[in-house]
Amino acid sequence: MNTTKTRLSQKISAIAESATLKVDAKAKELKASGRPIISYAAGEPDFATPAHIVAAARAALDDPANFRYTAAAGLPELRQAISAKTAETTRITYPPSQIIVTNGGKQAVYEAFQILCDRGDEVIVPGPFWTTYPEAIALADGTTVPVYAGAEQCYKVTVAQLEAARTEKTKALVFVSPSNPTGAVYSPEETTAIGRWAYEHGIWVITDEIYQDLTYGGVTAVSIVKAVPELAEQTLIVSGVAKSYAMTGWRLGWIIGPADVMKGCANLQSHLASNVNNIAQRAAIAALTGPVAPIDQMREAFNRRRKLIVTELNKVQGFNCPMPDGAFYAYADVSEALGREINGKIANTSLELADLILSEAEVAAVPGEAFGPSGYLRFSYALGDEPLLEGIKRIQQLLGTK
Incomplete structure (x- = not known):
């Protein structure tokens, strides 16, 4: 051998x-x-998983159309539902053509770095951070630049910290609110300050909003593109149904961004995975459009x-x-x-x-x-x-x- x-x-x-x-x-x-x-x-x-979501999946099994290949970017009805949901939280109406349905939020994160990073690009990642971010950045030949905040800061980084970490190689910032692992939620003012900093320096933002609906005590997690609308052309939103809808095993996420970038993302997914399981997509439509009780x-x-x-x-x-x-x-x-x-x-x-x-x-x-x-x-x-x-x-x- x-x-x-x-x-x-x-x-x-x-x-x-x-x-x-x-x-x-x-x-x-x-x-x-x-x-x-x-x-x-x-x-x-x-x-x-709530009963109405499971019922939608059962009903989908009776339609042979769901047993066939569908569009790699996702079912049109689901992409429209994601568009409507995102418009509620961002005040920006992203057309379905700018939305790619993925196999869970992890695939959305993976694709985000793949479509943005070249070798040597630096990505600022506020910490403590989810364990997958650095690995996904490395797989895209990027370099993770961690910026840490401790308990004394309620685990939230400041613009001053981000600026100290910025170099001419900085390509993107990962922004997560609410946070995994800390549960920290940036205030509207903090979110706006970070968004303006990124916009002024031409830094892409990858905002992971999968926990956005899970806030407490009157606190609201403001989307960074709602706080700074002009940032939308240099922001990728990743999210999914896993956490808010108790659908971790259904593996259904999405990525949203500017039209030209999402065209590249669609090309990547067409070779990487093609379409997400159609039954899970039908279930996700029910999750996004069904009762909230x-x-x-x-x-x-x-x-x-x-x-x-x-x-x-x-x-x-x-x-x-x-x-x-x-x-x-x-x-x-x-x-x-x-x-x-x-x-x-x-x-x-x-x-x-x-x-x-x-x-x-x-x-x-x-x-x-x-x-x-x-x-x-x-x-x-x-x-x-x-x-x-x-x-x-x-x-x-x-x-x-x-």
Whole structure:
């Protein structure tokens, strides 16, 4: 056998496994072995997909047209529904020709960097950030430039920080509000300031709005193109139905942008994946055009759990958790819990602390190393009230309370 060539390309070999999925898989494996694991790892609503959406999928199975190839960019009816939905949140009417339906939000993110980045282009990514962004940027031959904000800033970066990171190679900024992993929501004023900065410097914005409908306490996540309409010609919007509609497994997302750029995106998708599953597309139409009561009920449950988990996390010795305004994540600064002996063991990093909590308390959380610097733990509160409280009580018993 010829051993002079590697079996994998350098690009693929350099990709890191999704840390969130890795922790979730480990938790599920331990649970399957009989251990009473409580997992806060997955960013996945615990609710069933609303009944009217499932009914639309069932009805779609009776139409043979859905068993055939359809337009690679998406069903016309779905693209129109996305256009109408986006017009509500941006005050901009994007024609269906500027909308590409993708296999989940991840594919939309992947395609966004593929169509914008050339080798050496820099992409500013405010952190803590979703673990997939840097890998998708690297696959497009771009360079991630992280800009971090800690708990003292409620995990929101400033224009001054972004400007300090800008170089002549800066091509794009990733803007996420509400945020995964922190749940932070930028105020209208903060969003406007960042949008104007990007516009003035000719920087593309990739705005991930998949959590936009999940905000609480009267807070609104303002789309950056609504805040700065002139920015629309240098902005790509990525989103999907996974989070707000409890449709993670349906794999349905989209990307929206200027006409010339979206033409290139359509060409890419025609070779990459062709059309998204037609049954999922029909279900997504029902999600976007159907009743909102089931969605409101989920949001109310998330709001209740948000208050509960933050209150309980802040009782843990060494934990500091700001109250998130959106998504369904609590991001705790655990730096003061590091370096002390716990059941005869010492955790010096949040990765080690997450492992210790999993082994000693049978609770899974995602360490900050998955999203940027060490010293943090992400807890998804997209799980039932009873296990949510039980898991934090176990951590309190292990680490002590204030």
